[in-house]
Amino acid sequence: MxxxxxxxxxxxxxxxxxxxxxxxxxxxxxxxxxxxxxxxxxxxxxxxxxxxxxxGFLLPIEVTASRTAELKASPAIVFQTVTDVEKQTSWRKDVKTVKAQPNRDSWTEETIDGVLIDFKVRRKEPPHRFEIEFVSNQGFSGSWVGIFTESPKGTIVQITETVKISNPIFRVISRAFNLTDKLVDAYLSQLKASVEN
Structure with missing residues:
Protein backbone atom coordinates (compact mmCIF):
# COMPACT_ATOMS: atom_id res chain seq x y z
CA MET A 1 0.00 0.00 0.00
CA GLY A 56 19.57 43.78 -36.15
CA PHE A 57 20.01 47.17 -37.85
CA LEU A 58 22.56 48.18 -35.20
CA LEU A 59 24.67 45.04 -35.69
CA PRO A 60 27.48 45.06 -38.30
CA ILE A 61 26.44 43.60 -41.64
CA GLU A 62 29.53 41.35 -41.66
CA VAL A 63 30.53 38.58 -39.28
CA THR A 64 33.88 36.76 -39.47
CA ALA A 65 34.95 33.42 -38.03
CA SER A 66 38.53 32.12 -38.13
CA ARG A 67 39.80 28.72 -37.02
CA THR A 68 43.13 26.86 -37.11
CA ALA A 69 43.70 23.12 -36.82
CA GLU A 70 46.47 20.60 -37.47
CA LEU A 71 45.53 17.64 -39.66
CA LYS A 72 47.48 14.40 -40.04
CA ALA A 73 47.70 14.56 -43.82
CA SER A 74 49.93 16.30 -46.35
CA PRO A 75 49.00 19.74 -47.75
CA ALA A 76 48.50 18.12 -51.16
CA ILE A 77 45.89 15.68 -49.82
CA VAL A 78 44.10 18.35 -47.78
CA PHE A 79 44.10 20.79 -50.70
CA GLN A 80 42.78 18.14 -53.08
CA THR A 81 39.98 17.23 -50.68
CA VAL A 82 38.95 20.86 -50.20
CA THR A 83 39.03 21.81 -53.89
CA ASP A 84 37.44 18.66 -55.34
CA VAL A 85 33.99 20.16 -54.92
CA GLU A 86 32.03 17.39 -56.65
CA LYS A 87 33.17 14.88 -54.02
CA GLN A 88 32.22 17.07 -51.06
CA THR A 89 28.92 15.26 -50.59
CA SER A 90 30.90 12.17 -49.55
CA TRP A 91 32.32 13.83 -46.44
CA ARG A 92 30.32 17.00 -45.72
CA LYS A 93 27.16 16.10 -43.83
CA ASP A 94 25.42 19.43 -44.50
CA VAL A 95 25.72 19.29 -48.31
CA LYS A 96 23.06 17.43 -50.31
CA THR A 97 24.15 18.06 -53.91
CA VAL A 98 26.91 19.85 -55.83
CA LYS A 99 26.56 20.97 -59.44
CA ALA A 100 29.85 22.15 -60.95
CA GLN A 101 30.04 24.37 -64.03
CA PRO A 102 32.11 23.23 -67.06
CA ASN A 103 34.87 25.74 -66.27
CA ARG A 104 35.33 24.09 -62.82
CA ASP A 105 35.77 27.55 -61.26
CA SER A 106 32.15 27.88 -60.13
CA TRP A 107 29.53 25.56 -58.71
CA THR A 108 26.25 25.45 -56.81
CA GLU A 109 25.73 23.61 -53.54
CA GLU A 110 22.38 22.59 -52.13
CA THR A 111 22.39 22.08 -48.38
CA ILE A 112 20.32 19.43 -46.61
CA ASP A 113 17.97 22.30 -45.61
CA GLY A 114 17.35 23.20 -49.27
CA VAL A 115 19.49 26.37 -49.30
CA LEU A 116 21.21 27.04 -52.65
CA ILE A 117 24.66 28.65 -52.55
CA ASP A 118 26.61 29.74 -55.64
CA PHE A 119 30.42 29.60 -55.32
CA LYS A 120 33.18 31.08 -57.46
CA VAL A 121 36.95 30.61 -57.17
CA ARG A 122 38.75 33.86 -56.46
CA ARG A 123 42.30 32.55 -55.98
CA LYS A 124 43.82 29.08 -56.22
CA GLU A 125 47.46 28.31 -55.39
CA PRO A 126 47.99 24.54 -55.00
CA PRO A 127 48.57 23.24 -52.43
CA HIS A 128 48.77 26.25 -50.11
CA ARG A 129 45.89 28.67 -50.67
CA PHE A 130 42.27 28.53 -51.81
CA GLU A 131 39.91 31.52 -51.85
CA ILE A 132 36.27 31.50 -52.90
CA GLU A 133 33.28 33.84 -52.77
CA PHE A 134 29.66 32.82 -52.40
CA VAL A 135 26.09 34.09 -52.72
CA SER A 136 23.01 32.40 -51.27
CA ASN A 137 19.35 32.47 -52.22
CA GLN A 138 18.65 33.22 -48.53
CA GLY A 139 20.07 36.75 -48.65
CA PHE A 140 23.63 36.25 -47.46
CA SER A 141 26.98 36.32 -49.25
CA GLY A 142 30.65 36.35 -48.37
CA SER A 143 34.08 34.86 -48.79
CA TRP A 144 36.04 31.84 -47.60
CA VAL A 145 39.84 31.59 -47.38
CA GLY A 146 41.77 28.40 -46.68
CA ILE A 147 45.54 28.44 -46.03
CA PHE A 148 47.42 25.13 -45.84
CA THR A 149 50.92 25.05 -44.33
CA GLU A 150 53.10 21.96 -43.98
CA SER A 151 53.84 20.91 -40.39
CA PRO A 152 55.78 18.05 -38.72
CA LYS A 153 52.52 16.14 -38.21
CA GLY A 154 50.95 17.01 -41.55
CA THR A 155 49.20 20.30 -42.32
CA ILE A 156 48.23 23.41 -40.41
CA VAL A 157 44.87 24.53 -41.80
CA GLN A 158 43.63 28.07 -41.26
CA ILE A 159 40.10 28.88 -42.39
CA THR A 160 38.59 32.36 -42.37
CA GLU A 161 34.97 32.86 -43.39
CA THR A 162 33.33 36.27 -43.71
CA VAL A 163 29.56 36.42 -44.14
CA LYS A 164 27.51 39.47 -45.15
CA ILE A 165 23.94 39.23 -43.85
CA SER A 166 21.52 41.74 -45.39
CA ASN A 167 18.45 40.73 -43.35
CA PRO A 168 18.60 42.37 -39.88
CA ILE A 169 16.57 39.59 -38.25
CA PHE A 170 18.97 36.96 -39.63
CA ARG A 171 21.85 39.04 -38.24
CA VAL A 172 20.40 38.73 -34.73
CA ILE A 173 19.85 34.98 -35.15
CA SER A 174 23.37 34.51 -36.53
CA ARG A 175 24.96 36.32 -33.58
CA ALA A 176 22.69 34.74 -30.96
CA PHE A 177 23.54 31.20 -32.06
CA ASN A 178 27.12 31.81 -33.35
CA LEU A 179 26.12 30.22 -36.66
CA THR A 180 29.24 31.23 -38.64
CA ASP A 181 31.57 29.88 -35.94
CA LYS A 182 29.61 26.62 -35.76
CA LEU A 183 29.69 26.19 -39.55
CA VAL A 184 33.48 26.64 -39.67
CA ASP A 185 33.95 24.29 -36.71
CA ALA A 186 31.77 21.64 -38.37
CA TYR A 187 33.63 22.01 -41.69
CA LEU A 188 37.04 21.57 -40.02
CA SER A 189 35.82 18.59 -38.02
CA GLN A 190 34.46 16.85 -41.13
CA LEU A 191 37.58 17.70 -43.16
CA LYS A 192 39.77 16.21 -40.43
CA ALA A 193 37.72 13.01 -40.38
CA SER A 194 37.92 12.75 -44.18
CA VAL A 195 41.67 13.25 -44.70
CA GLU A 196 42.81 11.28 -41.65
CA ASN A 197 40.79 8.13 -42.41
Missing amino acids: RWVSKKSTIGQAHRILFLLKFEEDFYEMKPREYMRYLLIGIGSLVGLGACILVI
Missing part, protein backbone atom coordinates in the same frame (compact mmCIF):
# COMPACT_ATOMS: atom_id res chain seq x y z
CA ARG A 2 1.38 3.41 -1.00
CA TRP A 3 1.16 6.20 1.54
CA VAL A 4 0.64 9.80 0.40
CA SER A 5 1.50 12.62 2.78
CA LYS A 6 -1.23 14.96 3.90
CA LYS A 7 0.81 17.97 2.74
CA SER A 8 1.15 16.52 -0.78
CA THR A 9 -2.58 15.83 -1.00
CA ILE A 10 -3.42 19.37 0.13
CA GLY A 11 -0.98 20.81 -2.42
CA GLN A 12 -2.60 18.84 -5.24
CA ALA A 13 -6.03 19.97 -4.14
CA HIS A 14 -4.93 23.61 -4.17
CA ARG A 15 -3.55 23.25 -7.70
CA ILE A 16 -6.80 21.70 -8.93
CA LEU A 17 -8.84 24.47 -7.31
CA PHE A 18 -6.58 27.11 -8.90
CA LEU A 19 -7.02 25.59 -12.37
CA LEU A 20 -10.78 25.33 -11.92
CA LYS A 21 -10.95 28.97 -10.77
CA PHE A 22 -8.79 30.09 -13.72
CA GLU A 23 -11.04 28.21 -16.16
CA GLU A 24 -14.16 29.70 -14.54
CA ASP A 25 -12.73 33.24 -14.70
CA PHE A 26 -11.69 32.74 -18.33
CA TYR A 27 -15.17 31.68 -19.47
CA GLU A 28 -16.84 34.43 -17.42
CA MET A 29 -14.54 37.07 -18.92
CA LYS A 30 -16.41 39.82 -20.74
CA PRO A 31 -15.66 40.33 -24.46
CA ARG A 32 -14.12 43.73 -23.70
CA GLU A 33 -11.73 42.22 -21.14
CA TYR A 34 -10.87 39.39 -23.51
CA MET A 35 -10.02 41.87 -26.26
CA ARG A 36 -7.90 43.92 -23.85
CA TYR A 37 -5.76 40.91 -22.93
CA LEU A 38 -5.57 39.87 -26.57
CA LEU A 39 -4.35 43.32 -27.60
CA ILE A 40 -1.80 43.34 -24.78
CA GLY A 41 -0.46 39.99 -26.04
CA ILE A 42 -0.31 41.17 -29.65
CA GLY A 43 1.31 44.44 -28.59
CA SER A 44 3.97 42.57 -26.63
CA LEU A 45 4.81 40.40 -29.64
CA VAL A 46 4.99 43.44 -31.93
CA GLY A 47 7.21 45.23 -29.42
CA LEU A 48 9.52 42.23 -29.18
CA GLY A 49 9.72 42.02 -32.97
CA ALA A 50 10.51 45.74 -33.20
CA CYS A 51 13.30 45.38 -30.62
CA ILE A 52 14.84 42.48 -32.56
CA LEU A 53 14.63 44.53 -35.78
CA VAL A 54 16.33 47.55 -34.19
CA ILE A 55 19.10 45.38 -32.73
Whole structure:
Protein backbone atom coordinates (compact mmCIF):
# COMPACT_ATOMS: atom_id res chain seq x y z
CA MET A 1 0.00 0.00 0.00
CA ARG A 2 1.38 3.41 -1.00
CA TRP A 3 1.16 6.20 1.54
CA VAL A 4 0.64 9.80 0.40
CA SER A 5 1.50 12.62 2.78
CA LYS A 6 -1.23 14.96 3.90
CA LYS A 7 0.81 17.97 2.74
CA SER A 8 1.15 16.52 -0.78
CA THR A 9 -2.58 15.83 -1.00
CA ILE A 10 -3.42 19.37 0.13
CA GLY A 11 -0.98 20.81 -2.42
CA GLN A 12 -2.60 18.84 -5.24
CA ALA A 13 -6.03 19.97 -4.14
CA HIS A 14 -4.93 23.61 -4.17
CA ARG A 15 -3.55 23.25 -7.70
CA ILE A 16 -6.80 21.70 -8.93
CA LEU A 17 -8.84 24.47 -7.31
CA PHE A 18 -6.58 27.11 -8.90
CA LEU A 19 -7.02 25.59 -12.37
CA LEU A 20 -10.78 25.33 -11.92
CA LYS A 21 -10.95 28.97 -10.77
CA PHE A 22 -8.79 30.09 -13.72
CA GLU A 23 -11.04 28.21 -16.16
CA GLU A 24 -14.16 29.70 -14.54
CA ASP A 25 -12.73 33.24 -14.70
CA PHE A 26 -11.69 32.74 -18.33
CA TYR A 27 -15.17 31.68 -19.47
CA GLU A 28 -16.84 34.43 -17.42
CA MET A 29 -14.54 37.07 -18.92
CA LYS A 30 -16.41 39.82 -20.74
CA PRO A 31 -15.66 40.33 -24.46
CA ARG A 32 -14.12 43.73 -23.70
CA GLU A 33 -11.73 42.22 -21.14
CA TYR A 34 -10.87 39.39 -23.51
CA MET A 35 -10.02 41.87 -26.26
CA ARG A 36 -7.90 43.92 -23.85
CA TYR A 37 -5.76 40.91 -22.93
CA LEU A 38 -5.57 39.87 -26.57
CA LEU A 39 -4.35 43.32 -27.60
CA ILE A 40 -1.80 43.34 -24.78
CA GLY A 41 -0.46 39.99 -26.04
CA ILE A 42 -0.31 41.17 -29.65
CA GLY A 43 1.31 44.44 -28.59
CA SER A 44 3.97 42.57 -26.63
CA LEU A 45 4.81 40.40 -29.64
CA VAL A 46 4.99 43.44 -31.93
CA GLY A 47 7.21 45.23 -29.42
CA LEU A 48 9.52 42.23 -29.18
CA GLY A 49 9.72 42.02 -32.97
CA ALA A 50 10.51 45.74 -33.20
CA CYS A 51 13.30 45.38 -30.62
CA ILE A 52 14.84 42.48 -32.56
CA LEU A 53 14.63 44.53 -35.78
CA VAL A 54 16.33 47.55 -34.19
CA ILE A 55 19.10 45.38 -32.73
CA GLY A 56 19.57 43.78 -36.15
CA PHE A 57 20.01 47.17 -37.85
CA LEU A 58 22.56 48.18 -35.20
CA LEU A 59 24.67 45.04 -35.69
CA PRO A 60 27.48 45.06 -38.30
CA ILE A 61 26.44 43.60 -41.64
CA GLU A 62 29.53 41.35 -41.66
CA VAL A 63 30.53 38.58 -39.28
CA THR A 64 33.88 36.76 -39.47
CA ALA A 65 34.95 33.42 -38.03
CA SER A 66 38.53 32.12 -38.13
CA ARG A 67 39.80 28.72 -37.02
CA THR A 68 43.13 26.86 -37.11
CA ALA A 69 43.70 23.12 -36.82
CA GLU A 70 46.47 20.60 -37.47
CA LEU A 71 45.53 17.64 -39.66
CA LYS A 72 47.48 14.40 -40.04
CA ALA A 73 47.70 14.56 -43.82
CA SER A 74 49.93 16.30 -46.35
CA PRO A 75 49.00 19.74 -47.75
CA ALA A 76 48.50 18.12 -51.16
CA ILE A 77 45.89 15.68 -49.82
CA VAL A 78 44.10 18.35 -47.78
CA PHE A 79 44.10 20.79 -50.70
CA GLN A 80 42.78 18.14 -53.08
CA THR A 81 39.98 17.23 -50.68
CA VAL A 82 38.95 20.86 -50.20
CA THR A 83 39.03 21.81 -53.89
CA ASP A 84 37.44 18.66 -55.34
CA VAL A 85 33.99 20.16 -54.92
CA GLU A 86 32.03 17.39 -56.65
CA LYS A 87 33.17 14.88 -54.02
CA GLN A 88 32.22 17.07 -51.06
CA THR A 89 28.92 15.26 -50.59
CA SER A 90 30.90 12.17 -49.55
CA TRP A 91 32.32 13.83 -46.44
CA ARG A 92 30.32 17.00 -45.72
CA LYS A 93 27.16 16.10 -43.83
CA ASP A 94 25.42 19.43 -44.50
CA VAL A 95 25.72 19.29 -48.31
CA LYS A 96 23.06 17.43 -50.31
CA THR A 97 24.15 18.06 -53.91
CA VAL A 98 26.91 19.85 -55.83
CA LYS A 99 26.56 20.97 -59.44
CA ALA A 100 29.85 22.15 -60.95
CA GLN A 101 30.04 24.37 -64.03
CA PRO A 102 32.11 23.23 -67.06
CA ASN A 103 34.87 25.74 -66.27
CA ARG A 104 35.33 24.09 -62.82
CA ASP A 105 35.77 27.55 -61.26
CA SER A 106 32.15 27.88 -60.13
CA TRP A 107 29.53 25.56 -58.71
CA THR A 108 26.25 25.45 -56.81
CA GLU A 109 25.73 23.61 -53.54
CA GLU A 110 22.38 22.59 -52.13
CA THR A 111 22.39 22.08 -48.38
CA ILE A 112 20.32 19.43 -46.61
CA ASP A 113 17.97 22.30 -45.61
CA GLY A 114 17.35 23.20 -49.27
CA VAL A 115 19.49 26.37 -49.30
CA LEU A 116 21.21 27.04 -52.65
CA ILE A 117 24.66 28.65 -52.55
CA ASP A 118 26.61 29.74 -55.64
CA PHE A 119 30.42 29.60 -55.32
CA LYS A 120 33.18 31.08 -57.46
CA VAL A 121 36.95 30.61 -57.17
CA ARG A 122 38.75 33.86 -56.46
CA ARG A 123 42.30 32.55 -55.98
CA LYS A 124 43.82 29.08 -56.22
CA GLU A 125 47.46 28.31 -55.39
CA PRO A 126 47.99 24.54 -55.00
CA PRO A 127 48.57 23.24 -52.43
CA HIS A 128 48.77 26.25 -50.11
CA ARG A 129 45.89 28.67 -50.67
CA PHE A 130 42.27 28.53 -51.81
CA GLU A 131 39.91 31.52 -51.85
CA ILE A 132 36.27 31.50 -52.90
CA GLU A 133 33.28 33.84 -52.77
CA PHE A 134 29.66 32.82 -52.40
CA VAL A 135 26.09 34.09 -52.72
CA SER A 136 23.01 32.40 -51.27
CA ASN A 137 19.35 32.47 -52.22
CA GLN A 138 18.65 33.22 -48.53
CA GLY A 139 20.07 36.75 -48.65
CA PHE A 140 23.63 36.25 -47.46
CA SER A 141 26.98 36.32 -49.25
CA GLY A 142 30.65 36.35 -48.37
CA SER A 143 34.08 34.86 -48.79
CA TRP A 144 36.04 31.84 -47.60
CA VAL A 145 39.84 31.59 -47.38
CA GLY A 146 41.77 28.40 -46.68
CA ILE A 147 45.54 28.44 -46.03
CA PHE A 148 47.42 25.13 -45.84
CA THR A 149 50.92 25.05 -44.33
CA GLU A 150 53.10 21.96 -43.98
CA SER A 151 53.84 20.91 -40.39
CA PRO A 152 55.78 18.05 -38.72
CA LYS A 153 52.52 16.14 -38.21
CA GLY A 154 50.95 17.01 -41.55
CA THR A 155 49.20 20.30 -42.32
CA ILE A 156 48.23 23.41 -40.41
CA VAL A 157 44.87 24.53 -41.80
CA GLN A 158 43.63 28.07 -41.26
CA ILE A 159 40.10 28.88 -42.39
CA THR A 160 38.59 32.36 -42.37
CA GLU A 161 34.97 32.86 -43.39
CA THR A 162 33.33 36.27 -43.71
CA VAL A 163 29.56 36.42 -44.14
CA LYS A 164 27.51 39.47 -45.15
CA ILE A 165 23.94 39.23 -43.85
CA SER A 166 21.52 41.74 -45.39
CA ASN A 167 18.45 40.73 -43.35
CA PRO A 168 18.60 42.37 -39.88
CA ILE A 169 16.57 39.59 -38.25
CA PHE A 170 18.97 36.96 -39.63
CA ARG A 171 21.85 39.04 -38.24
CA VAL A 172 20.40 38.73 -34.73
CA ILE A 173 19.85 34.98 -35.15
CA SER A 174 23.37 34.51 -36.53
CA ARG A 175 24.96 36.32 -33.58
CA ALA A 176 22.69 34.74 -30.96
CA PHE A 177 23.54 31.20 -32.06
CA ASN A 178 27.12 31.81 -33.35
CA LEU A 179 26.12 30.22 -36.66
CA THR A 180 29.24 31.23 -38.64
CA ASP A 181 31.57 29.88 -35.94
CA LYS A 182 29.61 26.62 -35.76
CA LEU A 183 29.69 26.19 -39.55
CA VAL A 184 33.48 26.64 -39.67
CA ASP A 185 33.95 24.29 -36.71
CA ALA A 186 31.77 21.64 -38.37
CA TYR A 187 33.63 22.01 -41.69
CA LEU A 188 37.04 21.57 -40.02
CA SER A 189 35.82 18.59 -38.02
CA GLN A 190 34.46 16.85 -41.13
CA LEU A 191 37.58 17.70 -43.16
CA LYS A 192 39.77 16.21 -40.43
CA ALA A 193 37.72 13.01 -40.38
CA SER A 194 37.92 12.75 -44.18
CA VAL A 195 41.67 13.25 -44.70
CA GLU A 196 42.81 11.28 -41.65
CA ASN A 197 40.79 8.13 -42.41
